[in-house]
Amino acid sequence: MPASAVLSTGGALAPPALVLSNLSKTFGGQRALDNAALEVRQGEVHGLLGQNGSGKSTLIKVLAGFHAPDPGARLEICGEDVAMPLAPGAFRRHRISFVHQHLGLVPSLTVVENLLIGRLAEEQLWGISWARERRRAAERFASYGLSIDPAAPVSDLSPVQRALLAIVRATGEIRADGKGEDAAGPAQGNGLLILDEPTPFLPRRDVDQLFRVVRAVVAEGASVIFVSHDVDEVMEITDRATILRDGKVAGALVTKEATRQDFIDAIIGRRIAFAERPATPESREPVTASVRDLSGGTVADFSLEVRRGEVVGLTGLIGSGYDEVSYLLFGARRARSGILELGTDRLDLSSLDPRRAIREGVVLIPGDRPNAGAVGALPVVDNVTMPVLDTRFRPWWLSRSRMAQSARDLGRHYEVRPADPTLNMAALSGGNQQKVLLAKWLQNSPRLVLLDEPTQGVDIGARQTVFRHIADAASQGAAVLCASSDYEQLAAICNRVLIFAGGRVVAELTGAEITKDNIAERSLAGAA
Amino acid sequence: MANGTDVAGPTLQTERRGSISRTLIKRGEQLGLILVWLVLIGIFGFLQPGTFLTWANLSTILGSQSVLVVVTLGLLIPLTANDFDLSIAFTMTLSSILIAVLNVNHGVPIGWAILAALALGAVIGLINGLLITIFRIHSLIVTLGVGTFLHGLTLWISDSMTISGISMSLINVVIVKRLFGIPLEFYYAMGIAFVIWYLMEYTAVGRRILFVGRGREVARLSGINTDRIRIACLVCSGFLGSLAGVLYAGTQGAADPVSGTSYQLPAFAAAFLGSTCIVPGRFNPWGATVAVYFLVTGITGLVFLGFSSFIQEMFYGGALVVAVTLSQLVRGRQEQQF
Numbered sequence: 093m094p095a096s097a098v099l100s101t102g103g104a105l106a107p108p109a110l111v112l113s114n115l116s117k118t119f120g121g122q123r124a125l126d127n128a129a130l131e132v133r134q135g136e137v138h139g140l141l142g143q144n145g146s147g148k149s150t151l152i153k154v155l156a157g158f159h160a161p162d163p164g165a166r167l168e169i170c171g172e173d174v175a176m177p178l179a180p181g182a183f184r185r186h187r188i189s190f191v192h193q194h195l196g197l198v199p200s201l202t203v204v205e206n207l208l209i210g211r212l213a214e215e216q217l218w219g220i221s222w223a224r225e226r227r228r229a230a231e232r233f234a235s236y237g238l239s240i241d242p243a244a245p246v247s248d249l250s251p252v253q254r255a256l257l258a259i260v261r262a263t264g265e266i267r268a269d270g271k272g273e274d275a276a277g278p279a280q281g282n283g284l285l286i287l288d289e290p291t292p293f294l295p296r297r298d299v300d301q302l303f304r305v306v307r308a309v310v311a312e313g314a315s316v317i318f319v320s321h322d323v324d325e326v327m328e329i330t331d332r333a334t335i336l337r338d339g340k341v342a343g344a345l346v347t348k349e350a351t352r353q354d355f356i357d358a359i360i361g362r363r364i365a366f367a368e369r370p371a372t373p374e375s376r377e378p379v380t381a382s383v384r385d386l387s388g389g390t391v392a393d394f395s396l397e398v399r400r401g402e403v404v405g406l407t408g409l410i411g412s413g414y415d416e417v418s419y420l421l422f423g424a425r426r427a428r429s430g431i432l433e434l435g436t437d438r439l440d441l442s443s444l445d446p447r448r449a450i451r452e453g454v455v456l457i458p459g460d461r462p463n464a465g466a467v468g469a470l471p472v473v474d475n476v477t478m479p480v481l482d483t484r485f486r487p488w489w490l491s492r493s494r495m496a497q498s499a500r501d502l503g504r505h506y507e508v509r510p511a512d513p514t515l516n517m518a519a520l521s522g523g524n525q526q527k528v529l530l531a532k533w534l535q536n537s538p539r540l541v542l543l544d545e546p547t548q549g550v551d552i553g554a555r556q557t558v559f560r561h562i563a564d565a566a567s568q569g570a571a572v573l574c575a576s577s578d579y580e581q582l583a584a585i586c587n588r589v590l591i592f593a594g595g596r597v598v599a600e601l602t603g604a605e606i607t608k609d610n611i612a613e614r615s616l617a618g619a620a
Numbered sequence: 621m622a623n624g625t626d627v628a629g630p631t632l633q634t635e636r637r638g639s640i641s642r643t644l645i646k647r648g649e650q651l652g653l654i655l656v657w658l659v660l661i662g663i664f665g666f667l668q669p670g671t672f673l674t675w676a677n678l679s680t681i682l683g684s685q686s687v688l689v690v691v692t693l694g695l696l697i698p699l700t701a702n703d704f705d706l707s708i709a710f711t712m713t714l715s716s717i718l719i720a721v722l723n724v725n726h727g728v729p730i731g732w733a734i735l736a737a738l739a740l741g742a743v744i745g746l747i748n749g750l751l752i753t754i755f756r757i758h759s760l761i762v763t764l765g766v767g768t769f770l771h772g773l774t775l776w777i778s779d780s781m782t783i784s785g786i787s788m789s790l791i792n793v794v795i796v797k798r799l800f801g802i803p804l805e806f807y808y809a810m811g812i813a814f815v816i817w818y819l820m821e822y823t824a825v826g827r828r829i830l831f832v833g834r835g836r837e838v839a840r841l842s843g844i845n846t847d848r849i850r851i852a853c854l855v856c857s858g859f860l861g862s863l864a865g866v867l868y869a870g871t872q873g874a875a876d877p878v879s880g881t882s883y884q885l886p887a888f889a890a891a892f893l894g895s896t897c898i899v900p901g902r903f904n905p906w907g908a909t910v911a912v913y914f915l916v917t918g919i920t921g922l923v924f925l926g927f928s929s930f931i932q933e934m935f936y937g938g939a940l941v942v943a944v945t946l947s948q949l950v951r952g953r954q955e956q957q958f
Contacts, residue, residue, distance in 0.1 A: 422841070446843050450842075450843040463838070466835070470834055474830070478842050481827055490822045
């Protein structure tokens with residue numbers, strides 16, 4: 093049995109709740125999953141770990157019926173063979189239920205309405221007795237030791253209460269006791285709840301409450317797959333764990349017998365890595381930008397000095413706050429407090445807006461390109477000339493031909509293809525859109541460049557170009573902050589990398605320390 | 621939106637053939653409505669040569685429908701910034717009534733009455749804009765409420781009566797005096813269309829309005845004061861609404877508190893229909909102007925053929941739905957272009 097490869101200690105009498113084996117998935121020649129396997133026993137909490145791109149989310153999406161695996165994959169649920177690929181939504185028939193990081197709740201509806209969404213979608217209900225539904229909801233919450241008011245709108249709940257509500261709703265869907273919660277059709281299996289990174293935005297105290305509910309779910313006989321980045325949480329809640337790396341199973345650990353370092357080693361994989369990059373000497377350039385006591389969102393008391401020409405990477409796990417810094421420094425989101433000093437100028441971050449930031453020579457290239465970066469329905473020329481209409485052209489007598497010429501020149505310098513600035517942005521690939529945005533913002537020689545995931549959705553070929561332009565901007569005197577969860581990218585472009593956990597910087601890597609593995613290890617190590 | 625991968629490059633030959641057919645499709649889209657309009661004129665002219673295809677009829681259409689052109693032009697400014705102004709026809713009616721009340725009932729000189737009406741229009745736009753941006757309410761709701769309120773106000777100050785006897789000097793410069801046989805108000809409307817076209821295409825402000833409409837978050841993060849732009853657009857539509865009221869009073873020589881409100885729907889129909897031609901995929905003043913005359917030609921022709929006035933409602937209502945459908949198709953095609 094291929095599953096036994098994963099199973100390190102035998103002995104359970106009941107067939108496993110779920111056995112996945114021989115699972116591969118190829119996307120355009122790239123193997124996202126390579127002969128992966130997963131076995132979850134009945135009544136256990138099973139951790140699924142791995143870095144970004146390890147294949148975790150592809151595996152989850154195969155179970156959700158969102159991706160069809162390559163032929164040859166096998167799936168058994170409670171000892172019965174299930175044909176692959178699963179149809180979208182077929183997981184319900186196997187008593188599998190998902191809670192994603194985006195919880196899928198409607199904030200303006202009440203708790204009990206949100207609980208009923210699944211049934212309202214599938215059954216014809218006439219004459220709903222809201223009193224009875226509310227009472228039943230209250231009973232279910234009480235059985236998990238929760239006090240959530242069924243009549244309250246979800247928008248009034250705290251983040252952890254929302255997560256708990258989503259979990260309770262999901263457990264309702266996998267119950268076998270036929271309280272009208274079952275989907276149509278014969279149900280198989282004993283109930284499997286898949287928690288896909290439900291915790292990164294929760295404070296520690298709330299995570300404990302969530303774990304109590306998870307234990308209660310398992311006590312009823314169901315199984316849980318707990319997908320996470322966070323080694324500490326996985327060590328606390330899981331019985332066993334499967335670790336994926338580069339689409340393969342990199343380790344199957346029994347939590348009790350494993351150390352923290354075992355987990356981290358399995359996630360990162362030890363390679364004999366000499367210094368992957370030449371040690372960069374510490375910059376002796378003057379400080380051009382300094383941040384004092386920035387607090388806002390998750391970020392707390394963040395201070396930083398960036399030198400001329402320096403590229404500083406910001407990273408950490410999801411929810412650690414590293415990705416919020418750029419937006420706070422640009423005034424795109426209001427900070428609670430903090431000062432940004434650029435040369436002799438002092439900006440109060442609690443009242444800064446993007447207009448002012450741009451005037452002071454701060455630019456932001458956001459990660460959400462379609463919504464915050466570029467207007468897809470407008471041509472490249474309009475997108476790229478937007479910030480300089482007043483300064484490079486006559487604002488009350490624009491010359492379309494001069495604008496097009498300027499866009500063409502920039503496009504040539506930034507290697508935008510196709511080289512036709514009259515095309516709509518949406519017609520360009522992600523990489524070329526990003527080059528246009530780099531051109532848009534770097535053409536004014538900014539003092540501080542803020543980047544959020546600069547190569548997200550950017551094809552391999554364009555990545556190097558993006559890196560080069562970031563380096564060019566730095567060498568022309570800008571200070572660059574780059575928030576990214578792509579450790580390889582940070583290792584390639586940064587002079588310094590700051591690692592966040594819980595909204596604070598917990599480590600700073602410089603020079604030869606900046607390697608992909610080091611960044612990954614320090615991120616996983618978190619605050620500890 | 622584009623996905624993360626590069627679009628595979630087609631071979632040079634198919635690319636060239638593709639670009640020729642693309643150019644043809646593009647030209648067809650730009651000029652399609654004008655061609656359909658000319659065909660429509662031809663058909664009605666053929667069926668009713670004695671009445672429809674007369675200079676008197678055509679110049680009347682060009683002149684009297686200028687009011688609708690101005691309303692439509694006013695509407696497309698906030699539409700470009702992705703805000704609706706459902707109050708514009710009510711602003712127009714209130715403006716024409718205000719002129720009549722001041723000029724006829726209170727003997728205020730016509731010039732001052734016009735200035736008061738124009739100022740009122742701008743203030744209404746300001747109120748709309750402030751409500752929308754300060755309280756973050758959707759423009760549909762705000763302007764629907766404000767418009768209905770204005771309608772009540774109009775009925776109140778006019779006692780629900782038609783007021784006639786507006787100063788001839790206004791009537792003269794609006795409809796009586798002609799240039800090349802067409803009343804002056806037609807040229808006013810064309811002048812406004814020209815100004816809007818210039819502002820939208822050749823000024824930084826016009827580009828900013830477009831950005832606010834098409835990507836509000838992008839605009840904000842590009843340092844544009846999106847609230848100020850939206851308020852300014854609604855002030856413009858309020859002002860143009862009241863200007864249309866001035867022309868309406870001049871065209872009729874009187875003001876009534878109800879008939880003007882029927883301009884709301886045709887203006888929307890024309891604005892959306894106009895966004896399918898000249899500059900397909902964008903609200904644009906020349907397209908909107910063509911669309912107004914296309915719609916009016918259709919209705920006038922049908923009435924000449926013996927349909928009674930119910931056809932007007934059916935035609936405008938149908939045209940709005942068809943126009944929005946077409947403009948969605950054009951936009952969808954534009955996004956997949958290349």
